[in-house]
Amino acid sequence: MVSERTDFAEFVEAALPGLLRYGHALTGNPHDAADLVQTVLEKVGSRWSDLQRRTQDPTAYIRRSMANAHISKWRRTRKENLVAELPERKGNPQADPFEHEPLWQALRELPPRQRAVIVLRYYEGLSEQEIAESLGVSQGTVKSQASKAITSLRTKLTAVTEEW
Amino acid sequence: MSNPHEPDELGEDLRRLFADDRLAVPHASGARDAIVAGAQRRRRRRRAASSSAAMAGVLMLAGGVFAIPAPSDAPPPVASSDGTERPPLTQRPGATPDRGSADATDRRLPEPQTFADPGPGAENAEPAPQTAPETLAERREDGMTLDADSVLGPDGYGRVRLGMTFEEARDGELLADPDAEPPEGCEPYALAEGTESVWHVRISEDLGVAVISASGAHTPEGITTGSSREDVESAYPRLRAESGGYHAIAGEDAHYRFVFDNHNDVQQLFLRGDRLGQCAWD
Structure with missing residues (x-):
């Protein structure tokens, strides 16, 4: 038990920066990233030895869990807090290091599942098939979500350029 | 998705953005221990009572272990997913080690793995x-x-x-x-x-x-x-x-x-x- 705990602590120490960074890409802001990482790591850590028996690469498993949790969380948040969330969207620019990045701002407006597909594709470098398996959905869904996301990003970026 | 008349510049831009150092999120020195303790609590609760209501409560106990650098007029703490408010984030700006960028090489997974059982x-x-x-x-x-x-x-x-x-x-x-x-x-x-x-x-x-x-x-x-x-x-x-x-x-x-x-x-x-x-x- 003690060794399991030590082992998990060492894993957290090593993996935390990467997971937080990934969470930032996934959620679009550092607060949600911290929330997501903490939630998923605590879940994972509570059954650490089981997970190690089942997988060679806990980090990959955790990243997939984060992507799924992020999508689920969004669904629940949207259902319960839609009105409360909306006014925040435009405000609070100081906390955002990517304030002047049109692409980052365009990403913010994607629904989380589209964003998750984009992050798995361009951050993780996964194929459509791998993304489908990560999220437990069909490849057709991945394709259509990616295509919607890309179209929407292009449209927003074009709009930004024309405004200037 | 790929169009011969439109080179994948957007894809390149996305890769560049996701490699940006500013994505790093510094964490407080106590973050590791707080997570380990949170995991222990979850395990204990599950083993002891394992009523689902009890488990939901554990989730939010260890709030505030990460440091988010924020300006002095920082907004109030964000509401977390379940609507409860987490305590203010602890580490002071300036005391922030640059941990995140060291992980840049970790962005690509070595092997494609299935989510459920990468055996x-x-x-x-x-x-x-x-x-x-x-x-x-x-x-x-x-x-x-x-x-x-x-x-x-x-x-x-x-x-x-x-x-x-x-x-x-x-x-x-x-x-x-x-x-x-x-x-x-x-x-x-x-x-x-x-x-x-x-x-x-x-x-x-x-x-x-x-x-x-x-x-x-x-x-x-x-x-x-x-x-x-x-x-x-x-x-x-x-x-x-x-x-x-x-x-x-x-x-x-x-x-x-x-x-x-x-x-x-x-x-x-x-x-x-x-x-x-x-x-x-x-």
């Missing part, structure tokens, strides 16, 4: 057809001599039934992780028997088991991954195109979804409830 058999992400289509067709004319244990449909797979609740699946020892947590929204779970026949089942919070994703399992009509389009059409003459693939009626409240590859062979096979609840976005 040795799953390292190749391409689901290997269990049987060549020709052999399958012969066998089917022979009168269905496919492995009888590996039948997907019309309303479930083995002891896994569509609509079964998460608790029924877990308590029936059907899930790979006996301590699995209930789904939030819709989540995939690997089965205890391994991934030879089924990659995973997706369980929705509201309607239970909604989707079963086949690896080697076959339908009662003998269709499996690797079957040809012709075999599928002759087994299911009323096959129809839907946005996520081709659908055929499986049973009263369920259908199969087939996704074909470039050679018109079945690449993915799902059994899905007609009502998907929170799994409906696929």
Whole structure:
């Protein structure tokens, strides 16, 4: 038990920066990233030895869990807090290091599942098939979500350029 | 997605953005210990009482372990996912070690892995057809001599039934992780028997088991991954195109979804409830 705990602590120490960074890409802001990482790591850590028996690469498993949790969380948040969330969207620019990045701002407006597909594709470098398996959905869904996301990003970026 | 007239500049821009050092999120020195303690609490609670209400409470106890650099007029703490407010974040700006950028090389995964069970058999992400289509067709004319244990449909797979609740699946020892947590929204779970026949089942919070994703399992009509389009059409003459693939009626409240590859062979096979609840976005 003690060794399991030590082992998990060492894993957290090593993996935390990467997971937080990934969470930032996934959620679009550092607060949600911290929330997501903490939630998923605590879940994972509570059954650490089981997970190690089942997988060679806990980090990959955790990243997939984060992507799924992020999508689920969004669904629940949207259902319960839609009105409360909306006014925040435009405000609070100081906390955002990517304030002047049109692409980052365009990403913010994607629904989380589209964003998750984009992050798995361009951050993780996964194929459509791998993304489908990560999220437990069909490849057709991945394709259509990616295509919607890309179209929407292009449209927003074009709009930004024309405004200037 | 790729268009010859439009080079993938956006893809390049996305990769560049995701490699940016500013994505790093510094964490407080106590973050590791707080997470370890949080995990211990979760485990203890689960072992002791394991009422789901108790577990939900543990989640938010260890708030505030990460430092988010923020200007002095920082906004109030963000509401977390369940609407509760977390305590203010602890570490002071300036005391922030630059940990995140050191991880840049960790961004690519070494191997494609399946989400549910990245064991040795799953390292190749391409689901290997269990049987060549020709052999399958012969066998089917022979009168269905496919492995009888590996039948997907019309309303479930083995002891896994569509609509079964998460608790029924877990308590029936059907899930790979006996301590699995209930789904939030819709989540995939690997089965205890391994991934030879089924990659995973997706369980929705509201309607239970909604989707079963086949690896080697076959339908009662003998269709499996690797079957040809012709075999599928002759087994299911009323096959129809839907946005996520081709659908055929499986049973009263369920259908199969087939996704074909470039050679018109079945690449993915799902059994899905007609009502998907929170799994409906696929």
